[in-house]
Amino acid sequence: MKLQIRTSSFASVTLLSLLIAACSSKNTGSGDGTGNGGGAATGNTSSGNGGSANGATGAGGKAPTATGGMPTAPSGTGGVFTYALGKACQGILDTTAAAGAGTTTNADAGAQCSGVGAELEPSPLDMFIMMDRSLSMTYVVQNTSIQRWDVLRQGVTAFLGDANVIKKAPRVGLGYFSATGNPNDPRECNPASYATPTIEMEPIATGGPKIIQSITDEYSLLGGQTATLQALWGALQHAQSWQVGNPRMTVVVLVTDGYPTECGNPVNTPPDMSLVTQVAKEYFTGVVGDYNSVGTPSIRSYIIGVAVDKFNLDAVAQAGGTNAATIVDSTAAVSQFVTAMVNITNANINCTFKIPPPPLTPDGLVQVLDPKKVQVVYKPFQGTNQQIPLADSGSCGGPNGGWFFDNPTDPTTVTLCPCSCANLGAGSIEFRFGCFPPIAPVG
Numbered sequence: 001m002k003l004q005i006r007t008s009s010f011a012s013v014t015l016l017s018l019l020i021a022a023c024s025s026k027n028t029g030s031g032d033g034t035g036n037g038g039g040a041a042t043g044n045t046s047s048g049n050g051g052s053a054n055g056a057t058g059a060g061g062k063a064p065t066a067t068g069g070m071p072t073a074p075s076g077t078g079g080v081f082t083y084a085l086g087k088a089c090q091g092i093l094d095t096t097a098a099a100g101a102g103t104t105t106n107a108d109a110g111a112q113c114s115g116v117g118a119e120l121e122p123s124p125l126d127m128f129i130m131m132d133r134s135l136s137m138t139y140v141v142q143n144t145s146i147q148r149w150d151v152l153r154q155g156v157t158a159f160l161g162d163a164n165v166i167k168k169a170p171r172v173g174l175g176y177f178s179a180t181g182n183p184n185d186p187r188e189c190n191p192a193s194y195a196t197p198t199i200e201m202e203p204i205a206t207g208g209p210k211i212i213q214s215i216t217d218e219y220s221l222l223g224g225q226t227a228t229l230q231a232l233w234g235a236l237q238h239a240q241s242w243q244v245g246n247p248r249m250t251v252v253v254l255v256t257d258g259y260p261t262e263c264g265n266p267v268n269t270p271p272d273m274s275l276v277t278q279v280a281k282e283y284f285t286g287v288v289g290d291y292n293s294v295g296t297p298s299i300r301s302y303i304i305g306v307a308v309d310k311f312n313l314d315a316v317a318q319a320g321g322t323n324a325a326t327i328v329d330s331t332a333a334v335s336q337f338v339t340a341m342v343n344i345t346n347a348n349i350n351c352t353f354k355i356p357p358p359p360l361t362p363d364g365l366v367q368v369l370d371p372k373k374v375q376v377v378y379k380p381f382q383g384t385n386q387q388i389p390l391a392d393s394g395s396c397g398g399p400n401g402g403w404f405f406d407n408p409t410d411p412t413t414v415t416l417c418p419c420s421c422a423n424l425g426a427g428s429i430e431f432r433f434g435c436f437p438p439i440a441p442v443g
Contacts, residue, residue, distance in 0.1 A: 088423035091386030113432035132256040155337030160208040173201035177231030181224020189263035194234025280320035351421035375432035391440035402440035
């Protein structure tokens, strides 16, 4: 049966998208806290940098409560999870002729679709900051006389006092890594150590002073190496659990000045950086895997690097659904940090949508949802509608972006790939039922 196109009418809303600018000179500091640096412009040159971390090998098996037990990247991926770079990508222009065309090789090509509109609205934001407290945070930022920790203390203070941020009423929490500075301590490499916040998320009017005081007090305790994998894992666990009980969008902000330098296998070696990427990917896509044992809700990971090269951090941010890491460095480090944090509060558009019930057929019959026959169309306030291709969570690198189900056989939600999410402006999303979607290329 051919279904008639049903056009939905709904209000336009302004969407806020984040394309964090990453502007910084490269810094060779490893951020592992084991070297004898002490403020040189190039930081410390110990062996825990991104290059050596990438050559490490993780141990198999998931072990949320074990020391150093980390899964490897899925076979066949090469440890790389492909997400679009930090730019918006336009969908396939949706002409009248193509609106219900489906796939050219399918018998149902040319079938008409029934459309149901869904408004895109901002979501209140809860933010869990996971902050690197390794020894290298005491190093002086190049071209300045302030330490990296001062950048964070001054930046967080300015962010929490920003009038525009206060108006948005985010709730902010704080945690630190590494836990003990000793990889042989069972707490150091246990993600559960980082799933319990130092300051729980609460309105900044009451929680802000606690956070500022905590960062000030933590300075005398700085030390140790960088357990990035377990810290991000634990932070995402907490954010996911928090969002289940709080009907607000929750994000994780990982702040670090280096790459993982401990808690691999053995524990005094760094894990492969691809494992950190996998953690971010599983939680952003809301898929059960080696690290995400719950699935949904989906949680985004924002990455802010202090005086560190951005390449590997970009991969984590992209997998976490936020396009690119932000690097803060040199004389503008504090203002760059504040801008990055403010931008996150401006980017609280949830790009995961609940699938509405299909409309009735033209003859009044109930239409059953067929996951193979769903199109997702972005309808900008001005300009041509754009069909967003069907992808899976690993094929978000196509030129026209994509979307994917939470469950391919029994879906309840649709999530846009990062570059499709970044492309949203004023307008709406329409779900079309009864015809095949274009398919995003794999790889």
